[in-house]
Amino acid sequence: MAELSLRETRAKSSVWLEWTLVGLGILTLLVAPFFVYPIFLMKMLCFALFACAFNLLLGYTGLLSFGHATFFGGAAYFTAYAVKVWGWPPEAGILLGALGAALLGLVMGFFAIRRQGIYFAMITLALSQMFFFFCVQAPFTGGEDGIQGVPRGKLLGMLDLNVSINIYYFVLAVFLIGVFAIWRIINSPFGMILRSIRENESRAISLGYSVANYKLAAFVMSATLAGLAGALKAIVFQFATLTDVTWQMSGEVILMTLLGGIGTMVGPIIGASLVVGLENTLATSSFPVTIATGLTFMVCVLVFRRGIVGEVYARFLGPKGDAKD
Amino acid sequence: MEPPEPSEPRVVLSARGLRRDFAGFVAVRNVDLDLYHGNIHALIGPNGAGKTTVFNLLTKFLPPTSGRIELLGHDITRTSPAKVARMGLVRSFQISAVFPHLSVLDNVRVALQRPGGLSVQFWRSLSALDRLTPRAEELLRSVGLDDAKNRPAADLSYGRKRVLEIATTLALDPKMLLLDEPMAGMGHEDVRTVSDIIRSVAKERAVLMVEHNLTVVADLCDWITVMQRGEILAAGDYATVSRDERVRIAYMGTADE
Numbered sequence: 001m002a003e004l005s006l007r008e009t010r011a012k013s014s015v016w017l018e019w020t021l022v023g024l025g026i027l028t029l030l031v032a033p034f035f036v037y038p039i040f041l042m043k044m045l046c047f048a049l050f051a052c053a054f055n056l057l058l059g060y061t062g063l064l065s066f067g068h069a070t071f072f073g074g075a076a077y078f079t080a081y082a083v084k085v086w087g088w089p090p091e092a093g094i095l096l097g098a099l100g101a102a103l104l105g106l107v108m109g110f111f112a113i114r115r116q117g118i119y120f121a122m123i124t125l126a127l128s129q130m131f132f133f134f135c136v137q138a139p140f141t142g143g144e145d146g147i148q149g150v151p152r153g154k155l156l157g158m159l160d161l162n163v164s165i166n167i168y169y170f171v172l173a174v175f176l177i178g179v180f181a182i183w184r185i186i187n188s189p190f191g192m193i194l195r196s197i198r199e200n201e202s203r204a205i206s207l208g209y210s211v212a213n214y215k216l217a218a219f220v221m222s223a224t225l226a227g228l229a230g231a232l233k234a235i236v237f238q239f240a241t242l243t244d245v246t247w248q249m250s251g252e253v254i255l256m257t258l259l260g261g262i263g264t265m266v267g268p269i270i271g272a273s274l275v276v277g278l279e280n281t282l283a284t285s286s287f288p289v290t291i292a293t294g295l296t297f298m299v300c301v302l303v304f305r306r307g308i309v310g311e312v313y314a315r316f317l318g319p320k321g322d323a324k325d
Numbered sequence: 326m327e328p329p330e331p332s333e334p335r336v337v338l339s340a341r342g343l344r345r346d347f348a349g350f351v352a353v354r355n356v357d358l359d360l361y362h363g364n365i366h367a368l369i370g371p372n373g374a375g376k377t378t379v380f381n382l383l384t385k386f387l388p389p390t391s392g393r394i395e396l397l398g399h400d401i402t403r404t405s406p407a408k409v410a411r412m413g414l415v416r417s418f419q420i421s422a423v424f425p426h427l428s429v430l431d432n433v434r435v436a437l438q439r440p441g442g443l444s445v446q447f448w449r450s451l452s453a454l455d456r457l458t459p460r461a462e463e464l465l466r467s468v469g470l471d472d473a474k475n476r477p478a479a480d481l482s483y484g485r486k487r488v489l490e491i492a493t494t495l496a497l498d499p500k501m502l503l504l505d506e507p508m509a510g511m512g513h514e515d516v517r518t519v520s521d522i523i524r525s526v527a528k529e530r531a532v533l534m535v536e537h538n539l540t541v542v543a544d545l546c547d548w549i550t551v552m553q554r555g556e557i558l559a560a561g562d563y564a565t566v567s568r569d570e571r572v573r574i575a576y577m578g579t580a581d582e
Binding site: 184185187188189190191192193195196199200202203204205206207208209210211214217221 | 384386405406407408410411415416417418422423424425426427431434435436438439443444445446447448449450451453454493497
């Protein structure tokens with residue numbers, strides 16, 4: 001009994017600590033653009049949201065997708081095209097991008113969830129490669145050139161997004177909404193079923209859950225949020241290119257998530273910031289970026305297998321319910 | 326095969342001519358079974374006799390090569406496993422099937438969540454599940470697990486995991502319960518607890534169990550089907566079956582480990 005109450009107080013204090021840290025994190029992001037180059041911060045936020053969306057699938061449903069670039073890059077194309085060619089306002093363009101990603105997610109998920117483990121990963125990889133070649137050939141993507149010079153426009157016709165501080169807070173707001181949505185999904189009755197499927201799939205079936213439907217729903221949600229991140233990136237950088245639909249991009253988001261810690265809320269954000277930061281620092285030096293990220297990844301796998309945040313949880317805050325092994 | 330009870334008990338699950346081939350090998354053939362409300366039916370036989378395959382066929386985890394299965398008069402031969410679970414046919418597994426990182430209470434609540442659409446609500450907070458807690462606690466109390474409700478299921482002893490599994494299964498209020506070796510690997514104390522639980526739940530439903538422990542089978546089960554090499558060798562109550570010469574040769578002779 002004593003042990004139990006001790007466990008409870010510890011859980012309570014760690015919840016307190018978590019909320020304080022979340023508050024501090026948001027505060028930091030609010031003041032950050034006055035100290036750090038805003039474009040860099042926005043890139044970080046886009047990738048952090050992308051990694052969180054990916055983690056919804058890997059960390060909380062147990063599905064390793066190797067095709068998430070399709071949703072990230074695909075949404076960027078949809079948004080860029082709608083805003084540049086049709087002259088849509090940015091918020092409508094972003095919405096279209098996210099919905100387009102949802103549709104792509106529905107198609108890819110429909111085929112992929114029929115298989116498990118490595119086969120699931122292979123199907124998502126194959127389908128995303130098909131999408132890549134579609135983007136190379138299709139006229140509306142601009143092929144090798146991509147869609148350049150996308151206007152940022154005015155948010156709701158009022159707020160001029162060409163002002164860097166305006167677009168920063170817009171990106172931050174969308175990022176926070178996206179992360180909140182993921183947190184809500186994970187900590188919902190539906191999220192409970194996802195967790196039980198990850199824990200023991202046949203048991204979930206024997207309790208009457210049509211597991212495939214839940215997996216597909218999680219896949220589409222993850223794709224939509226990844227699309228939201230990609231759409232946002234297209235508005236920030238004012239272009240959409242083939243880079244974002246390559247398999248390397250799918251690999252990068254896996255790296256970010258593993259580095260930060262799968263199955264934790266904060267992990268993918270930290271992982272994405274690290275990778276983007278590393279790429280930014282090395283961009284000006286002659287040292288090849290891919291070698292550096294590769295080395296980081298190896299160190300991560302060898303030394304802290306749970307990822308940075310997962311390791312912190314395990315060492316200082318006691319075992320966390322969601323963190324898998 | 327006469328129904329064991331005189332008052333015309335209701336057939337819950339019936340199988341006719343079940344057969345399953347695996348790449349040229351016939352794992353199960355000509356299996357007919359009738360399972361009655363209020364009855365505990367045992368499926369026994371030496372290793373490799375096809376007991377687990379029959380289980381997988383009845384619960385639709387495997388499709389039969391041929392044959393027909395009816396649950397309460399509905400043909401379920403081609404129905405998905407999740408659907409038959411929703412119709413009231415619920416199974417346990419040979420290796421204990423709990424959700425290890427969820428708390429004991431949450432293990433039961435996951436089962437209670439399905440009716441009422443609670444399982445698809447991704448926009449609500451987890452406190453939406455609080456109204457299931459009293460029922461979950463009641464189930465845990467009925468099997469003596471209420472003291473462990475906040476611990477992760479992985480912390481439980483093997484025997485108590487199996488008990489939790491039964492509690493989770495009961496949360497669905499199944500009409501037909503299939504238990505795959507519920508006592509395997511258990512100590513004496515746990516065997517008695519689980520026997521009592523099975524006996525009490527069988528009053529309102531049909532139970533089919535695969536079990537190696539013949540003392541348990543003799544004590545608990547109303548009807549016994551003996552399988553060997555994928556076929557039914559004999560059926561009857563314990564006294565009849567244990568007198569059967571073929572059964573003694575095939576099974577009983579090697580059972581006194």
